[in-house]
Amino acid sequence: MGPQHPSTHGVLRLKLLLDGETVKNVEPVIGYLHRNAEKICELDYYCDSLIYFDRMDYVAAMNMEIGYLEAAEKLLAIEPPERVKWIRVVMAELNRLASHLVWAGAFGLDLGMLTPFFYFFEEREKILNLFTEICGSRQETNYMSIGGVYQDFNDKIIFKIKQFLKQFPKKMEEAYSLFIKNDIFISRTKGIGILEPEVALSYGVTGPMLRASGVPYDVRKDAPYLVYDKLNFDVPISRGKDVLARCIVRFEEMRQSVKILNQALDKIPDGPYFNPKAKKSLMIRLRGEGDVYARTESPKGEFGVHLVGDGTVKPYRLHVRSPAFKNLSILPYLSRDVLIADMVAISGSIDLVFGEVDR
Amino acid sequence: MKTGDAGFITTTLENVLEWGRSNSIWPFTFGLACCAIEMMATQASRLDISRFGSEVFRNSPRQSDLMIVSGTVTKKMAPRLKRLYDEMPYPKYVIAMGVCVIQGGPYNQGYSVVMGVDRVVPVDVYVPGCPPTPEALTHGIMLLQDKIRKREGK
Amino acid sequence: MPYEVKEEKGKDGRKVFLIQKENFLELMTDLRKQGYDHLSLITAVDFRDRIELVYHLQKSESNFELLTVRTVTYDSTIDSVSSIWESANWDEREQYDMMGVVFKGHPNLKRILLPEGWVGYPLRKDYDLSKNQYVNMDDEGNDRVSFDPGDGW
Ligand code: SF4
Numbered sequence: 001m002g003p004q005h006p007s008t009h010g011v012l013r014l015k016l017l018l019d020g021e022t023v024k025n026v027e028p029v030i031g032y033l034h035r036n037a038e039k040i041c042e043l044d045y046y047c048d049s050l051i052y053f054d055r056m057d058y059v060a061a062m063n064m065e066i067g068y069l070e071a072a073e074k075l076l077a078i079e080p081p082e083r084v085k086w087i088r089v090v091m092a093e094l095n096r097l098a099s100h101l102v103w104a105g106a107f108g109l110d111l112g113m114l115t116p117f118f119y120f121f122e123e124r125e126k127i128l129n130l131f132t133e134i135c136g137s138r139q140e141t142n143y144m145s146i147g148g149v150y151q152d153f154n155d156k157i158i159f160k161i162k163q164f165l166k167q168f169p170k171k172m173e174e175a176y177s178l179f180i181k182n183d184i185f186i187s188r189t190k191g192i193g194i195l196e197p198e199v200a201l202s203y204g205v206t207g208p209m210l211r212a213s214g215v216p217y218d219v220r221k222d223a224p225y226l227v228y229d230k231l232n233f234d235v236p237i238s239r240g241k242d243v244l245a246r247c248i249v250r251f252e253e254m255r256q257s258v259k260i261l262n263q264a265l266d267k268i269p270d271g272p273y274f275n276p277k278a279k280k281s282l283m284i285r286l287r288g289e290g291d292v293y294a295r296t297e298s299p300k301g302e303f304g305v306h307l308v309g310d311g312t313v314k315p316y317r318l319h320v321r322s323p324a325f326k327n328l329s330i331l332p333y334l335s336r337d338v339l340i341a342d343m344v345a346i347s348g349s350i351d352l353v354f355g356e357v358d359r
Numbered sequence: 360m361k362t363g364d365a366g367f368i369t370t371t372l373e374n375v376l377e378w379g380r381s382n383s384i385w386p387f388t389f390g391l392a393c394c395a396i397e398m399m400a401t402q403a404s405r406l407d408i409s410r411f412g413s414e415v416f417r418n419s420p421r422q423s424d425l426m427i428v429s430g431t432v433t434k435k436m437a438p439r440l441k442r443l444y445d446e447m448p449y450p451k452y453v454i455a456m457g458v459c460v461i462q463g464g465p466y467n468q469g470y471s472v473v474m475g476v477d478r479v480v481p482v483d484v485y486v487p488g489c490p491p492t493p494e495a496l497t498h499g500i501m502l503l504q505d506k507i508r509k510r511e512g513k
Numbered sequence: 514m515p516y517e518v519k520e521e522k523g524k525d526g527r528k529v530f531l532i533q534k535e536n537f538l539e540l541m542t543d544l545r546k547q548g549y550d551h552l553s554l555i556t557a558v559d560f561r562d563r564i565e566l567v568y569h570l571q572k573s574e575s576n577f578e579l580l581t582v583r584t585v586t587y588d589s590t591i592d593s594v595s596s597i598w599e600s601a602n603w604d605e606r607e608q609y610d611m612m613g614v615v616f617k618g619h620p621n622l623k624r625i626l627l628p629e630g631w632v633g634y635p636l637r638k639d640y641d642l643s644k645n646q647y648v649n650m651d652d653e654g655n656d657r658v659s660f661d662p663g664d665g666w
Contacts, residue, residue: 031626032436033392036469038611039635039642043468051465058393074525102396121400128400139490140393201550201573204600215573222576290524293569293581295553306556306567317636321554321569329603355392358626435628438650470635470642471627 014331014347021339026332030325033358041318046072047146047283049315054140056320057356059102062088062095063298064356065144067320070225070294071305076286078147078278083271085226087149089264090161091134092226093257097168098127099299100250103351104175107247110348111188119175126164133157146283148274158265165261176251189244193334193346196241203333204326207301208253209350211237212245219297230267233260243349250351287311300324300351324356389440391430394457394490398429401493425452425503426480427496431459431466432473444480452507454499455482458489465489529581537584538592541568545597548572549580552598555605557612559637563587564614568594586614593619611636628656 013032017025037052053068054061066088073080080088101120108116128138134157135143135150143150179185195205197213210217218235220228236252238245278286288309295304301323310316327350335343390398426447432440444451455476458464463474476482483506486499519531532540551571558565568582584591593616595601605616606625613634616622624631628648633640649657649664657664 031624031628032433032439033431034433034435034471034626035392035431035466036471036635037466039640040466040469055393055465059396102399105399125400138492139397198550199599202599204552204598204604217573217577219577223579291558291567292525293527293554293567293579294525295579302553304554304569306554306569308558317556317558319554319556325603325607326600329600434646434648435656438648438656442650468642470640470646 016340018340023335023338023340023343026335026343028328028331030328030354031358033354035355035359037359038318038320041315043314045284045313046076046286046288046315049318050145051140051142054142055355056322056359057099057298057300057303057324057353058139059353060095060099060299061139061141062091062143063099063296063303065142066092066226067294067296067298067303067305069144069146070296071292071307072146072288074292074294075288075290075307075309076146076278077288078275078286080147080275081272082269083273084148084275086264086268087153087273088144089226089228089231090153090261090268091143091149093261093264094127094130094161096257096299097254098124100254101127103250103299104179104247107348107351108179110344111185113178113182113185116175116178119171119178123168123171123175126168130157130161130164133160145274145278146286147278148272152273153268158268161261162265165258165265169255169258172251172254179247186244188341188345189247189349190242192243192338192342193349194241195330195334199333200330203330205301205330206323206326207297207299207351208246208249209301209327209330211235212249213241214239217302219295219302223295225294225296227264231260231263243345246349284313287313288315295321298323300353300356301327320359322356322359324350324352324354325358328352328357389426389428389430389443391428391432391436392457392459394429394459397490397493398427398456398496401496423447424450425454425500427454427456428460428476428480429456429490431457431464432476432479433471434473435471437473437479440476441479452483452503453480454484454486454496454503456486456491456496456499458487461485461487527579527581529583532582532584534584534586534591538594540582541594541597544570544580544582548574550598551577552594552600552604553579555601555608557608557614557636559612561638564589564612566591566608566614589613590615590617592617593622595619610634613637628658630656630658632658632660 013029015027015029016023037056041049041052050065050068053064056064101124105117105120131141132138135141195213197215200210200213206217214237216235216237221235233256236249238249289311291308293304293306295302303323304321306319307315308317331347334346426444455461459466460476463472466472473479484499484503486495488495521529549570549572551573553569553571556567563585565583565585570580571577591614593605595605603625605619606622608614609616609622610624610626611634632646646658646660647662647664651657
């Protein structure tokens with residue numbers, strides 16, 4: 001099957017061993033989108049690596065940027081101002097919404113439901129319009145920089161985000177009910193792809209996949225970064241362990257994101273929006289030494305960046321822990337002895353983004 | 360009954376075919392990377408591309424006549440892309456979407472990216488941007504329609 | 514304990530264990546028994562004369578606290594931990610693909626991201642970026658890599 005998987009927006013080739021309609025063994029073949037990002041980062045200045053991070057998990061560019069900046073700012077010893085931290089949280093949560101919406105649309109397509117796709121992309125379009133207004137670009141935003149953000153928030157933006165948040169929950173519930181009230185959907189997801197927590201941990205699965213198996217691991221709670229410790233939100237878990245549980249957890253996460261956004265928007269303090277030590281002209285002279293590891297919670301799971309500096313203006317080594325890569329490695333385990341149609345549902349529930357799997 | 364003074368358009372079969380062809384392009388979505396998401400957004404509600412006659416996005420090369428290559432083409436992918444292109448029936452057109460597909464884009468200095476899909480298959484319309492907006496892609500498709508009508512696209 | 518572990522603090526306050534390559538597998542087995550059930554990441558850093566391997570482990574009982582294990586190899590070989598954590602399987606394949614570290618005892622050590630037959634390990638510091646390699650495919654769908662620009666893309 002593949003490398004053009006009909007329903008994912010990526011390139012995955014699955015070598016299948018079949019017995020009639022039943023899958024006996026799957027071997028995912030990846031690397032069709034291997035774009036050598038890690039190597040190129042070594043050739044550029046610290047601040048330039050950001051654009052490759054944007055394009056890693058391309059539906060959640062902001063979360064990727066935060067992941068890199070958490071590491072880079074630690075290595076270069078540049079602390080972002082307080083206001084920046086709040087702005088970043090707002091952007092990260094907005095992008096988490098967008099990412100989950102893309103997932104939901106694509107997952108619907110996987111199961112042969114076309115209508116939700118239009119609902120979700122319409123909502124996503126609204127978020128992207130906000131992004132266009134703030135950063136000038138829709139998807140690959142490149143909004144943040146070392147020690148700050150590219151442009152300040154103003155009252156108009158905050159008002160617009162609030163307006164969006166007012167209507168969003170209703171629309172989302174509407175689309176959610178398309179999923180959850182649909183008997184065909186339930187019968188195709190319930191009890192499929194059961195993943196026990198011990199197995200999940202051993203395979204390195206994180207994010208909504210792990211939480212749907214009942215392990216409440218969320219980096220935002222367990223090792224808070226930015227200002228997540230000052231915000232009040234819950235980590236949704238489910239004991240269902242199946243595809244349906246993953247779906248429900250992701251929708252619950254969207255509700256939590258809305259909750260975070262509502263709190264954060266009211267709390268953004270005044271102040272500068274970048275650290276003067278990392279002004280544009282000084283940016284390319286930043287030097288760092290030693291190694292750091294920073295983990296953040298991307299929509300797919302734990303996103304880690306291991307960054308090594310050798311005292312020059314360029315990173316010495318950069319390695320990304322990509323959650324989707326790890327989550328994909330569980331596919332052979334999950335799809336042993338299931339029907340092909342179920343395997344499509346399982347691979348859809350993993351939420352694969354190949355820019356991130358292959359980097 | 361009078362006939363002959365109305366209802367005639369002199370044309371050739373060729374022109375009719377061209378007109379039909381240009382208004383019913385069936386794209387084959389070759390979504391590879393970030394640009395694919397923007398391509399999906401083009402199909403979705405805001406900019407419903409079926410208004411322009413590109414009604415059905417197909418996932419099979421055999422039923423389509425336009426290939427939209429959206430997203431970085433890596434060296435590992437290129438032979439497969441070529442094979443899928445060969446499977447498409449004539450007449451066939453290619454739109455290259457995004458700078459990656461045009462000349463390697465941000466990954467230009469690397470080791471595993473093909474520097475432009477036009478080394479692999481012939482390209483009719485280039486849509487630059489990283490990623491191009493859905494509007495840009497729509498414009499690209501309209502350009503291609505023009506091109507087909509003027510019969511340059513053969 | 515039959516082996517020695519040096520403990521230090523990382524730049525960002527992480528707990529870091531330094532260990533000799535010889536005792537590496539024993540330590541890892543011990544750590545697994547102590548409850549570190551989540552292997553988050555395996556990284557290799559090329560220092561030209563040696564390769565440093567970094568393992569980030571997490572413990573699910575105590576809020577996924579982080580522990581880093583570092584070891585150094587001079588001949589690019591190390592024992593595989595894929596029998597202890599399943600997730601090491603793909604991680605080690607990736608490091609083999611990118612860095613050329615050979616993990617002894619790995620069940621299926623072959624390239625994962627690059628096509629089979631690629632020459633060299635791209636993330637090594639001495640990898641020559643100016644030499645292009647080209648990939649083509651035979652009828653069965655297997656990749657064929659060569660330095661000849663006429664054969665493949
Ligand atoms: S052109 Fe830009 S957005 Fe499109 S695939 Fe390349 S990197 Fe991604």
